[in-house]
Amino acid sequence: MKAFKALLAVLAAASLAGCASATTGPPAAGSTAVTASQSPKASESSARQQILFDPCKSLPREVVMKAGYDPNNLEPSDFDGGSYKFLVCDLSSDMYSLGISSGNISVTEQQAQQKRDSPTKVVTPITVAGRSGFEARDPSRPNMCTLAFQASYGEVLLTRYQREKATDAGLDVCDGMQQTAVTIAAALPVGRRAPA
Structure with a gap:
């Protein structure tokens, strides 16, 4: 998953750099990842909202299992870009x-970055449980599918990588992603902070 975390850092930083104004500037090049054992912090920019959902701490076991994953094998981390954050x-x-x-950048920012990220990337608007979002596919990375949907504080971004077993079975990496997103969206909290 190191490749995923590196991709997240690049996407998030580039997303905000592309939307930065002359007064705020792009995120610092030295943005670092910290462990999820630290409490989530409010973003340093008053324009960004507090993240209300920490997926490793907030998703019930039954939701993880319904999505088809092992609830005993969760790896938490967070990424702090200074003016924005991802749990x-x-x-x-x-x-x-x-x-x-789970991040406090908007779906619109993320969608714009996906389009800038690769000229061949196909970004399709979707709705997830009544929330605006998108699904992105990059022909140069056929084993990866990206999906994002709106949250009250920003977005939830899902990035799925297909293992060899799924490729050998002829499965499409984006098959079922929207249903997984609906399952996760149903677990989003309303009006409270992510657990510390």
Whole structure:
């Protein structure tokens, strides 16, 4: 999952750099990842909201199992970009690995970055349980599917990588992603902070 975390850092930083104004500037190049054992912090920018959902701490076991992943094998982390933050949970199954990132950047920012990220990337608007979002596929990375949907504080970003077993079975990496997103969206809290 190191590749996923590196991709998340690049996508998030580039997303905000592309939307940065002359007064705020892009995120610092030295942005670092910290462990999820630290309490979630409010973003340093008053324009960003507090993240209300920490996927590794907030997702019930039955939701993780319904999505097809092992609830005993969750890897928490977080990414602090200074003016924005992601709380990350990596899950795995025989067929896929899934990164769930809960962040205080908007779906619009993320969608714009996906389009800038690769000229061949196909970004399709979708709705997840009444929430606006998108699904992104990059022909140059056929084993990866990205999906994001709106949350009250920003977005939930799902990045799934297909394992060899799923490829050998002829499965499409994005098959079932929208249903996984609906399952996760149903577990989002309303009006409270993520657990410390």
